[in-house]
Amino acid sequence: MAEHKNYIEVLLKGGRPNKNLKSFLDNDRRVLSFAIMWQDNSYDGGDKFYRFNYFLSDNNVEVKEIIKANSGQYPFSMLLRKQKLAKTPILTHTPGTNMRDVDYYTPADLKCGDVVPIWGRHCLIYDADDFTKQWY
Numbered sequence: 001m002a003e004h005k006n007y008i009e010v011l012l013k014g015g016r017p018n019k020n021l022k023s024f025l026d027n028d029r030r031v032l033s034f035a036i037m038w039q040d041n042s043y044d045g046g047d048k049f050y051r052f053n054y055f056l057s058d059n060n061v062e063v064k065e066i067i068k069a070n071s072g073q074y075p076f077s078m079l080l081r082k083q084k085l086a087k088t089p090i091l092t093h094t095p096g097t098n099m100r101d102v103d104y105y106t107p108a109d110l111k112c113g114d115v116v117p118i119w120g121r122h123c124l125i126y127d128a129d130d131f132t133k134q135w136y
Helices: 002-011 021-027 130-135
Strands: 031-040 046-055 060-065 078-083 115-118 121-128
Touching: 031 130, 046 121
Parallel strands: none
Antiparallel strands: 031 046, 031 121, 046 060, 060 078, 115 121
């Protein structure tokens, strides 16, 4: 009966049911946080350390660089803004023209010791915070 009610509501140009509402209510402010490292092989590179945050409410990911004070680095701390991270990104000439299914990272894919490619940078997951360890 509930499915029929939703169908009639959509036919009458009413509101659409929010399919992600339950996930948001169950997992709001619950974030899996990993410490990752990227070994930069450029001339002035070296090991760069990041914080990899996976938001359970909407399956989005953000990656922030950990910059120490007086390190001489520019203060551009975001490597990846909050978005879904594809396992194999599909690059197109025009945004929105991708017709193939994209496989995104889930919590089952993230384990300590694994390497996560983030737009061509192979980052090693080497630690997790206490909440993440308890959640797993």
